[in-house]
Amino acid sequence: MNLPNLMEAKKRQSKEVLTKTNAYIVEHELKNLGLNKTYYIKTYGCQMNEHDTENIKAILEDMSFMECDNMEQADLILLNTCAIRENAHNKVFGMIGRIKNLKARRPNIIVGLCGCMAQEEIVVEEIMKKHDWLDIVFGTHNIYNLPHILAKSLNKKKLEVDVLSCEGDIIENIPVKRDSKYKAWVNIMYGCDKFCTYCIVPYTRGKQRSRMPEHILNEVKELVFDGYKEVTLLGQNVNAYGKDLNINYKMENLLEDVAKTGIERVRFVTSHPWDFTDNMIKTIKDNKNIMPYIHLPLQSGSSRILKLMGRRYTKESYLELYKKIKEALPYSSITTDIIVGFPGESEEDFLETLDVVNQCKFDSAYTFIFSPRVGTPAAKMKDDVSLDEKNNRLQRLNSLINQYSKEANDKYLNKVVPVLIEGYSEKDNHKLMGYTDTMKLVNIVGDSQNIGKIVNVKIQEIKTWSMDGEIVSDYISV
Ligand code: 5AD
Numbered sequence: 394m395n396l397p398n399l400m401e402a403k404k405r406q407s408k409e410v411l412t413k414t415n416a417y418i419v420e421h422e423l424k425n426l427g428l429n430k431t432y433y434i435k436t437y438g439c440q441m442n443e444h445d446t447e448n449i450k451a452i453l454e455d456m457s458f459m460e461c462d463n464m465e466q467a468d469l470i471l472l473n474t475c476a477i478r479e480n481a482h483n484k485v486f487g488m489i490g491r492i493k494n495l496k497a498r499r500p501n502i503i504v505g506l507c508g509c510m511a512q513e514e515i516v517v518e519e520i521m522k523k524h525d526w527l528d529i530v531f532g533t534h535n536i537y538n539l540p541h542i543l544a545k546s547l548n549k550k551k552l553e554v555d556v557l558s559c560e561g562d563i564i565e566n567i568p569v570k571r572d573s574k575y576k577a578w579v580n581i582m583y584g585c586d587k588f589c590t591y592c593i594v595p596y597t598r599g600k601q602r603s604r605m606p607e608h609i610l611n612e613v614k615e616l617v618f619d620g621y622k623e624v625t626l627l628g629q630n631v632n633a634y635g636k637d638l639n640i641n642y643k644m645e646n647l648l649e650d651v652a653k654t655g656i657e658r659v660r661f662v663t664s665h666p667w668d669f670t671d672n673m674i675k676t677i678k679d680n681k682n683i684m685p686y687i688h689l690p691l692q693s694g695s696s697r698i699l700k701l702m703g704r705r706y707t708k709e710s711y712l713e714l715y716k717k718i719k720e721a722l723p724y725s726s727i728t729t730d731i732i733v734g735f736p737g738e739s740e741e742d743f744l745e746t747l748d749v750v751n752q753c754k755f756d757s758a759y760t761f762i763f764s765p766r767v768g769t770p771a772a773k774m775k776d777d778v779s780l781d782e783k784n785n786r787l788q789r790l791n792s793l794i795n796q797y798s799k800e801a802n803d804k805y806l807n808k809v810v811p812v813l814i815e816g817y818s819e820k821d822n823h824k825l826m827g828y829t830d831t832m833k834l835v836n837i838v839g840d841s842q843n844i845g846k847i848v849n850v851k852i853q854e855i856k857t858w859s860m861d862g863e864i865v866s867d868y869i870s871v
């Protein structure tokens with residue numbers, strides 16, 4: 394048993410992070426552990442988790458498990474969880490309750506919990522106290538060790554908890570089973586050292602560790618070779634890429650080198666405004682295959698609240714950066730994250746947030762009510778804003794955000810824009826769907842032979858969350 398420990402997770406060790414290219418091993422005797430068995434993974438949370446699920450799938454398939462899309466029928470069920478807000482946490486415990494009934498009917502199924510919640514001390518305590526019928530719990534730092542964790546639990550036929558509080562080395566040989574044939578997630582770094590006062594991520598994902606450039610570039614080159622059209626470079630704070638490596642190589646260098654691999658589209662998430670440099674803006678402008686789409690979390694428009702959040706920028710410096718990006722990249726779409734009801738947020742502070750939204754007119758935004766996370770400094774701050782007031786602010790914010798989303802979309806009417814066609818539309822399977830280079834969802838009339846291609850689409854109708862259009866020609870990349 395290895396149990397998570399919050400105090401340990403908070404520490405930043407000075408020990409050098411090693412890159413290991415052969416740490417993931419499935420011994421011969423484990424290769425058939427999943428023979429004639431199926432697995433089902435339910436993923437919560439961000440793209441990082443989605444990508445971890447792609448790794449877990451490939452690991453399970455290395456052990457002969459087969460994917461199944463129906464949880465009720467699977468022999469192995471894994472919940473890959475998110476710890477960012479309380480509602481994600483509650484959803485997972487709700488799901489555990491449902492699976493308990495399944496396990497009562499089919500006692501031989503294997504049930505596991507992994508991801509960010511597994512890194513939380515209070516979660517693991519609750520599981521050991523109330524849900525010790527689970528079979529495995531493992532964290533974000535030892536996914537590559539899943540075959541051994543699973544074998545151990547099956548041998549002793551009881552709950553095996555294996556969570557490392559501190560990050561380990563970077564493991565480069567974990568396999569991946571990608572969800573899409575056209576778009577791929579590529580991790581460029583793990584962890585985060587920003588310690589924004591509300592955020593649990595620096596505890597659940599450990600210290601910032603950048604992958605070596607050659608490993609990232611080789612992965613992208615392979616994707617190009619395999620016919621992938623778009624890569625998303627992933628990290629909690631990608632603009633800080635490289636700062637922990639002892640080489641003079643930054644995010645702008647990586648972006649430029651990824652663009653040069655010949656991939657048709659590249660984007661990156663998530664940016665912290667503090668690390669967004671002029672050179673980054675120039676690199677995006679100079680490389681036509683870097684998508685003009687920037688997710689730039691604001692969190693709050695009040696400099697006072699930003700200071701309490703530990704964000705290290707002010708309302709004014711955010712606006713200045715925003716303006717600089719828009720001047721250099723007028724066609725770009727900029728989206729954001731905003732938290733309302735942070736402890737002590739006054740009506741005046743909230744109005745500052747609305748003021749930034751009015752000035753920036755974001756293409757879209759993810760908006761949240763502050764959720765206290767055990768162990769973070771903000772969870773201990775005095776919070777005198779009532780839940781009613783927080784809900785009211787969220788509603789006012791959302792209606793403004795929606796108004797600007799629609800206005801941003803309106804600018805596309807009758808324009809011809811490049812769209813990567815991903816497949817059939819979920820709402821209407823006579824139509825195709827895809828995203829513009831600015832990440833606008835488009836439902837399209839056109840031939841299914843275009844799936845997997847970037848084509849020019851004429852936008853004919855605008856909705857708040859999507860657009861309708863028609864394919865007019867192939868897209869010729871420059
Ligand atoms: N409460 C509410 N929202 C949060 N986020 C992160 N932590 C919290 C929290 N404790 C939001 C931030 C972040 C996004 C991924 O989730 O806006 O950018």
Ligand code: SF4
Binds near residue numbers: 586589593594629630
């Ligand atoms: Fe959390 Fe992002 Fe702040 Fe890191 S930069 S602590 S992931 S909000």
